[in-house]
Amino acid sequence: MKGRIVVAMSGGVDSSATAALLQEEGWEVVGVTLQLYDHGQAICRPNTCCAGKDIHDARAVADALGIPHYVIDMEAIFRTDVIESFADSYIQGRTPIPCIECNRTVKFRDLLGFARDLGAQALATGHYVQRAEQGGRAILLKGADPARDQSYFLFATTRDQLEFLRFPLGGMDSKDQTRAIAARHALPVAAKRDSQDICFVPDGDYASLVERLRPGGSRPGDIVHVDGRVLGRHAGIIHYTIGQRRGLGLGGGDPLYVVALDAASARVVVGPRSALGRRRIRLERVNWLGEVADGPVAVEVRVRSTRPPASAVVELTEDGGAQVELAAPEEGVAPGQACVFYQGARVLGGGWIVAADQ
Template identity: 60%
Template sequence: MSSNLDIGGLRPGARVVVAMSGGVDSSVVAALVKDAGYETIGVTLQLYDHGVAVGKAGTCCAGSDIHDARRVADRLGIAHYVLDYESAFKDSVIEAFADEYVQGRTPIPCVTCNQTVKFRDLLSVARDLGADAMATGHYVRRVDGAGGPELHRAVDPARDQSYFLFATTGEQLSYLRFPLGGMEKPAVREHARRFGLVVADKPDSQDICFVPSGDYAGIVRKLRPEAGEPGEIVDMGGAVLGQHRGLIHYTVGQRRGLEIGGLADPLYVVRLEPETRRVVVGPRAALGVAAAVLGKINWLGPAIGDGLDVLAKVRSMAKPAPARFDGQRVTFAAPEYGVAPGQACVLYDGERVLGGGWIDGTVSALAAA
């Protein structure tokens, strides 16, 4: 039974490298690509010292994942390579993750990993192997538009990963394929059962892969001890309200864990000041953001001109909000809340990803009023 898979107009029998993490999604991609008649090569990256993650469910790239990827490749009868990228992953992702927290920012290591190790280094490996394309298990669509390939949301909104792939360049997009972007998760698992894959019922990854215990603060503290130093919690006027146990435990918009008693109204983290080790808190109204300034912008859309109306997504779980983009600044039609430096702001035109950047600064809605 053939799947009649269309992955972007490749010639019959083309060589395709599949990034295999050991999970059900990438395993199904390998099976579908092989079933469609393409020469399929699986590549798995060992990214970190995963000894502590062995046997822990709900992680990505955990101790058993390489073994699972190898078993799937054996089942499919395809070549499979495991490459040691632990050093590159530590330098590009883990160290950067720790540095962001030291600077009072809230990082997204999955975006950084896609931007560096996976869509930079792994693509290079795929080209060295003479592949015509590289396929991954991400839930996002590559659509051929009038100006070339475009990045679009996945059909299944609950699985859409376009926010995490905003940094994919046009050159990378021309080489990448995302066979699962038009599927919902139950269909993917049904394919896994049809192909007899051992990972058919494997749980989805949820935790940050290099923090299998969920204690990301502990990881940062180990790498950057200064990020765990205590300091003052102050109100927006500078009055000291209490003490905190390290900036790594806080992010903009956070309400719980402040441990400030005797106040009538709830307070939220408004900003972090790494220079003074202060956590600044205020009422919810102080969280409102009128605009965000972006850095390291990756643009996949049309010419911006004097401004472009967009939908802006400021957190992975946030709903896209109407905004206008001038090439650096995103001005929201209505105040956005919980906008944290270090997070990504991804811009859309309907289903299409126009691009995005990292939030470097914000303009308070109170100040802009």
């Protein structure tokens, strides 16, 4: 027996296969599922994770594997650290990424602490990233399958957390391999489809959620062209994000895109696609996983989870932030999104976008 390992079991095929794989390798596996919602509200949520049915599925998998399974009520903490933060960010004209905050807080902070309390030697998740050893310490790498790589969402993982974490699926070449593991162990979720939506916004209507949590927090204002012309009115900046083209309600003419959101003046600034490009990005709350950096470091960066890596230079600042200079302009650089640093397959960390200039 290799020792005790806690597996974060969301009820999906990835975490279920992770538990089966580790048990097969000789670990004493303990499954833990986070309850993030009131069970009565969660049980009918489709296409999400950590909902009522998912808790049932996780328990069924644990029973099939013959491993102990715990459910931890994290509803209050999740609401404060993830949902409330999400709403505040939208009010401020930012485009938040709640999945990163969930990983950073309830999973890799609170769940990791619970795993230690259980006497575990490690905490494992079903994320598609890789952990390796270099120079006597753990480093973070992209997942082997580019189509499944989740490193963008784990940039905030600290060095200490990495020492304790394991990602058994990171080396898989495809999702088919994961499903094959689940099928080999006759797990009841082997054919379960992936969650797709933000778990607490299953219908994709972010604005309605923000309005419910922060009534009156977003006020109407002007839609303004970059040349200063007022083109129309909007019902609140929470309905817009940088790079948006559709749904502006401005009629015909040349295509216009959201270029900036000014929360202080309640203005939505629009312009041609050429106005979207940004080369200089300012970051806050940087998590640096590289070697000591005494000056500029050549990296590749991703400014959105769907964007390919782009050549850049990053320089850390004394206030815990960083300045990023891109080799070529990137479109859709939005405050509230993450800018993640890479050197080849290695993840060097990242930070939260505060501002960007041409």
